[in-house]
Amino acid sequence: MSLVIKGASLLGEKTADLYVDDTGILQPVDAAPSGAETIDADGLVALPGLVDLHTHLREPGREDAETILTGSQAAALGGYTAVLAMANTSPVTDTAEAATRVWELGREAGLVHVQPVGAVTRGLGGEELAELGLMHRSRAGVTVFSDDGKCVHDARVMRRALEYVKAFGGVVSQHSQDPALAGPAACCHEGELSGRLGLPGWPGIAEEVIVARDVMLARHTGSRVHVAHVSTAGSVEVVRWAKAHGIDVTAEVTPHHLLLTTDLLTGYDPTFKVNPPLRPQEDVAALRAGLLDGTIDAVATDHAPHARHDKEHAFVDAAFGMLGLETALGVVRTALPDLSWADVARVMSVTPARIAGLADQGRTLEPGSPAHVVLVDPDASVTVDRDASASLSRNNPWHGRVLTSRVVHTVYSGRVTVRDGVLV
């Protein structure tokens, strides 16, 4: 199957035609067969397919909230061609069999590459290492490990995990939350507002002490650590310091932490309850600056679908998490309108693919690259409607908001998965 994409602006720079098939981006474009499918991309920006380092697909175990198929659909609609599926499913992805199953279900869905993340510890219990080596050697080829949802808080376990994954170039993605400092009931940023609202606070320091500890463990072991969903100015400072000292650390920020602040909690709407919590404007500003200066490497959605009966509760009882796949690009464009398209490609595709070791993804659009492409209308604005979503869940914090830019077409392995904003 061949496809010609006509007149796209490649990474917002030169305009060119792309001729692709399932083997990759080909040239010259005149060699395309006359019957090839075409996409008119006049006025659209072409980027390599987006890569999400942090997605919760909920299958197996919570198929009422999301499945690998519906999550893949949401991803394709958001311009993604690869997602890393977090391990906090039921059962947990802590064995080679479980990882291989997720990988296979992703292949069956066939809309994006679904790369399983392996748990660091058995059952996310925080004590005994999961079978990291077997997961790595399985067909799924797991290289990213995380107990996300929980912090690997025991420093000895974290040290062992870092030593273990170093042998095969793996990475530990940490949900940085010191359980003692945050406390079991913590549900919103600890500050003046949490006091006023009477909600138990989750202080920034509970994140920062873990980030600081982990970069020192990465230095000590010579291994690689990735900081998931960085949310405070202090964490950005620690990562900046660690990079300046040559420590092998990478960090991601979510779209919601780049735009939303803790003030949204005054209505006690659990849609805005997320882990780590929304922070004050000073933190948001530091996260934006950190992304712009390269301290933060990537934007990752932390797409966290929840069924109504888990989310629609009093604020303190509701589940943590919000949807993100379909809106991520629009949020990034809205929060950082001056970020160049080349930089968008870097933080949402190229660098995430490198962090996750996905050689086939995040490649800029030269001939020979795999045919994973997203075409974006840079001038469109979209009013988000939570009911117009492929996700099975509706915990969408962007409902009713206007976001800049629109994903028009997505091409995965030379096949159009989204055309004119609609799943094919």
Ligand SMILES: NC(=O)N[C@@H](CC(=O)O)C(=O)O
């Ligand atoms: N981000 C969240 O608020 N929730 C995530 C877990 C996590 O990322 O920590 C989830 O699995 O629902």
Ligand SMILES: [Zn+2]
């Ligand atoms: Zn987390």
Ligand SMILES: [Zn+2]
């Ligand atoms: Zn998460």
